[in-house]
Amino acid sequence: xxxxxxxxxxxxxxxxxxxxxxxxxxxxxxxxxxxxxxxxxxxxxxxxxxxxxxxxxxxxxxxxxxxxxxxxxxxxxxxxxxxxxxxxxxxxxxxxxxxxxxxxxxxxxxxxxxxxxxxxxxxxxxxxxxxxxxxxxxxxxxxxxxxxxxxxxxxxxxxxxxxxxxxxxxxxxxxxxxxxxxxxxxxxxxxxxxxxxxxxxxxxxxxxxxxxxxxxxxxxxxxxx
Amino acid sequence: xxxxxxxxxxxxxxxxxxxxxxxxxxxxxxxxxxxxxxxxxxxxxxxxxxxxxxxxxxxxxxxxxxxxxxxxxxxxxxxxxxxxxxxxxxxxxxxxxxxxxxxxxxxxxxxxxxxxxxxxxxxxxxxxxxxxxxxxxxxxxxxxxxxxxxxxxxxxxxxxxxxxxxxxxxxxxxxxxxxxxxxxxxxxxxxxxxxxxxxxxxxxxxxxxxxxxxxxxxxxxxxxxxxxxxxxxxxxxxxxxxxxxxxxxxxxxxxxxxxxxxxxxxxxxxxxxxxxxxxxxxxxxxxxxxxxxxxxxxxxxxxxxxxxxxxxxxxxxxxxxxxxxxxxxxxxxxxxxxxxxxxxxxxxxxxxxxxxxxxxxxxxxxxxxxxxx
Ligand code: HEM
Ligand code: SF4
Numbered sequence: 001x002x003x004x005x006x007x008x009x010x011x012x013x014x015x016x017x018x019x020x021x022x023x024x025x026x027x028x029x030x031x032x033x034x035x036x037x038x039x040x041x042x043x044x045x046x047x048x049x050x051x052x053x054x055x056x057x058x059x060x061x062x063x064x065x066x067x068x069x070x071x072x073x074x075x076x077x078x079x080x081x082x083x084x085x086x087x088x089x090x091x092x093x094x095x096x097x098x099x100x101x102x103x104x105x106x107x108x109x110x111x112x113x114x115x116x117x118x119x120x121x122x123x124x125x126x127x128x129x130x131x132x133x134x135x136x137x138x139x140x141x142x143x144x145x146x147x148x149x150x151x152x153x154x155x156x157x158x159x160x161x162x163x164x165x166x167x168x169x170x171x172x173x174x175x176x177x178x179x180x181x182x183x184x185x186x187x188x189x190x191x192x193x194x195x196x197x198x199x200x201x202x203x204x205x206x207x208x209x210x211x212x213x214x215x216x217x218x219x220x221x222x223x224x225x
Numbered sequence: 226x227x228x229x230x231x232x233x234x235x236x237x238x239x240x241x242x243x244x245x246x247x248x249x250x251x252x253x254x255x256x257x258x259x260x261x262x263x264x265x266x267x268x269x270x271x272x273x274x275x276x277x278x279x280x281x282x283x284x285x286x287x288x289x290x291x292x293x294x295x296x297x298x299x300x301x302x303x304x305x306x307x308x309x310x311x312x313x314x315x316x317x318x319x320x321x322x323x324x325x326x327x328x329x330x331x332x333x334x335x336x337x338x339x340x341x342x343x344x345x346x347x348x349x350x351x352x353x354x355x356x357x358x359x360x361x362x363x364x365x366x367x368x369x370x371x372x373x374x375x376x377x378x379x380x381x382x383x384x385x386x387x388x389x390x391x392x393x394x395x396x397x398x399x400x401x402x403x404x405x406x407x408x409x410x411x412x413x414x415x416x417x418x419x420x421x422x423x424x425x426x427x428x429x430x431x432x433x434x435x436x437x438x439x440x441x442x443x444x445x446x447x448x449x450x451x452x453x454x455x456x457x458x459x460x461x462x463x464x465x466x467x468x469x470x471x472x473x474x475x476x477x478x479x480x481x482x483x484x485x486x487x488x489x490x491x492x493x494x495x496x497x498x499x500x501x502x503x504x505x506x507x508x509x510x511x512x513x514x515x516x517x518x519x520x521x522x523x524x525x526x527x528x529x530x531x532x533x534x535x536x537x538x539x540x541x542x543x544x545x546x547x548x549x550x551x552x553x554x555x556x557x558x559x560x561x562x563x564x565x566x567x568x569x570x571x572x573x574x575x576x577x578x579x580x581x582x583x584x585x586x587x588x589x590x591x592x593x594x595x596x597x598x
Binding site: 002004005007008011012013015016019020021023024025026027028029030031032035099100101103104106107108115116117118119120121173178179182 | 471572
């Protein structure tokens with residue numbers, strides 16, 4: 001067993017299994033969540049469901065996250081706002097606009113797109129790592145967060161952190177051989193794929209659904225979401 | 226009469242002292258001797274650390290040592306490594322080293338054929354028992370009694386075992402002999418394996434590549450010739466001097482990789498500008514070989530320089546390492562649309578089932594009289 005074998009396994013059969021677990025797990029979670037929240041609502045509609053969902057999407061995804069003063073998101077907790085925001089931005093840049101990752105999407109979806117120059121992606125990766133460390137420390141010292149942080153929250157941070165750091169180390173050829181880091185990167189990614197449906201990281205998908213469902217409810221009652 | 230030393234042999238062939246010293250210098254280069262070897266020519270720990278003159282060391286060794294006999298087997302191979310070696314563009318070095326090793330038996334190069342040459346091989350193996358270097362080109366097929374590769378009615382495994390028994394060291398040249406190579410590509414119908422999978426009681430040096438870089442081969446032989454020992458090897462038994470860096474580490478297109486400038490196809494502007502070939506499937510980042518530094522054809526070029534992505538031919542199982550033109554980060558196995566659909570449907574069905582069960586449970590709870598609230 002050498003690194004080449006580990007890499008072939010982590011990029012091959014294990015990745016395939018992890019992806020299938022991810023798909024099945026997310027489908028299961030999604031169905032469960034939808035049925036949990038489903039209530040027969042006999043109140044006659046006073047507004048448009050689709051319109052409500054659209055407004056909710058617009059506000060929840062495109063406006064509020066980027067306008068800190070509207071809901072005082074910044075003032076309430078500047079660390080979480082900044083570090084959390086940069087983390088999500090970095091994640092998007094690295095996973096969608098990085099060349100290596102675009103090639104993964106391309107192989108899965110059948111089409112690719114233009115990517116950003118490596119130095120930009122690289123800096124975003126560094127920012128993401130710093131942001132994650134900040135969020136970690138914040139959980140350690142913030143009195144309220146401390147109370148609501150359990151093993152699952154630490155696991156979430158760690159399981160996203162490992163692929164981040166191994167990817168960064170790999171790009172910079174730090175300390176270990178490239179194929180060793182590539183193997184660790186892929187093993188970490190496989191673990192992440194399996195972990196996502198089991199954990200609250202699944203919010204990356206549910207967030208959009210909950211925005212839509214709440215928006216539709218609000219819209220039906222002609223209330224501003 | 227004792228056998229002549231290498232220097233004496235060369236003198237007899239008309240090589241001048243000056244040419245001999247030049248040759249020693251060339252060998253030093255080929256060996257990548259920038260540091261003192263741990264072992265001197267006579268096998269004892271080398272002491273003269275001050276004022277180390279590598280060329281002198283080589284000259285000393287060659288004027289005291291005898292030639293190294295070589296037996297060269299070809300098994301499941303294409304003879305490409307032999308081709309590359311005999312057409313190597315550094316004739317002085319290559320030919321001299323080769324003439325200083327006595328190739329006692331070589332399947333393709335020998336003029337004779339049939340029983341005659343088999344007899345010569347047996348004679349050489351007896352005469353030089355325990356001294357000769359065995360070079361193996363091509364993979365071995367040990368399954369089904371070896372019927373997939375036989376020479377003179379004997380299986381490749383038989384031939385290898387017999388020749389390995391009397392060898393001082395074994396050099397597996399090319400990816401096939403080292404790691405199984407093309408014959409081992411999925412589904413590996415002949416059960417092909419490399420030499421080191423079968424021979425564990427002799428030192429095996431792997432010089433993988435498709436073909437092996439001729440100068441690397443001569444360098445390793447020269448090392449054996451000069452020091453009587455094997456060069457330092459990595460975990461895959463490859464000489465570190467030549468396999469210590471990846472192609473990517475030494476690639477002339479590397480600045481473009483760093484700058485994120487990639488050729489998107491073989492004939493776009495990026496390709497013309499010499500940009501990085503990562504998106505066209507380059508395996509340089511995980512491929513350890515000397516192509517980018519030693520290059521091919523006498524230092525003229527190497528695949529990536531000529532515009533073709535690295536295939537990774539010095540790594541185990543490179544034939545099954547994803548498409549040659551598929552980016553290195555792309556997964557090797559991915560679920561089929563059917564499997565993904567099945568997973569999606571399966572997850573959803575289980576989800577609906579669980580929801581229905583829950584619902585039923587809730588209903589039956591509601592019908593029960595409430596205990597307390
Ligand atoms: C199938 C999934 C993935 C594959 C095949 C993959 C592969 C790669 C490769 C080949 C590199 C480039 C290294 C280089 O430039 O030499 C890389 C970099 C990186 N990866 Fe991944 N990766 C995957 C998923 C992920 C995930 C899920 C994360 C984060 C949670 C991640 C984070 C990173 C980071 C931070 C870098 C460094 C980017 C930079 O510094 O420029 N990767 N990955
Ligand atoms: S062409 Fe290949 S080896 Fe050269 S820099 Fe690009 S990826 Fe690395």
